[in-house]
Amino acid sequence: MATIFPFLWFNTQAEEARDFYLSVFRNAKKLGSTEVPDWVSGTNRTVPIATYDFALEDLRLRTFNAGAGDGFNDAVSFFVETRDQAETDYYWEALTSDGGSERACGWLRDKFGVNWQVCPEITLRLIGDPDRKKAERTLQAMYKMRKIIIADLEAAMPANASRPKCAAVWDRSMYHIRTKARRLSPIKLLAGIGNCTTHKHTATRDAPLKLRVIDGDCGQEPVRAISAVLQSRAEW
Structure with missing residues (x-):
């Protein structure tokens, strides 16, 4: 039976990237590696062409040392759906650490250039609310954010203070x-x-x-x- 999993091309940092992701996610493990009898150079060093398999929250991934490639871009990102603000804060801080960069609306780029979204599970429900006016207020609040703040999204939603939560x-x-x-x-x-x-x-x-x-x-x-x-x- 065929399997499908993400395959990430790095210049010479595939092993470091794997170890970084293993350190960030709590449910993570190594799955093995393969080196081929050839070498690539870049980032001031020479390393074997190799693959490194691992799993994050039961998602299998493979990183690959193969020299300079096209790099990562915004068209593909990993979506981390969080349960609450504490979990959102943890993954945001961990994935932007050591040279990563914050971006708008819950997006970030880690130190290897890989794109991530850290998004509380409530976010899409709030900005997709059937009440279009409420959804628009929440969406506008999100546009002003980098890291998603759940309390600020919820504060933007009510039309007035007396409006019941279950409208x-x-x-x-x-x-x-x-x-x-x-x-x-x-x-x-x-x-x-x-x-x-x-x-x-x-x-x-x-x-x-x-x-x-x-x-x-x-x-x-x-x-x-x-x-x-x-x-x-x-x-x-």
């Missing part, structure tokens, strides 16, 4: 939500809300409303979403 967007049921929310008591209204499925809240026959939540996560309670509607009636 509701109405479709054809807008009229029913507005009129029934005024007419029913909060207790009866909230009692009618059903369970949450993926980004969707529905109501039972006791409250014939349909509420579709298109941002936030499914952990947001339906009751909290409807409570926000009741609390913001003055804005209708």
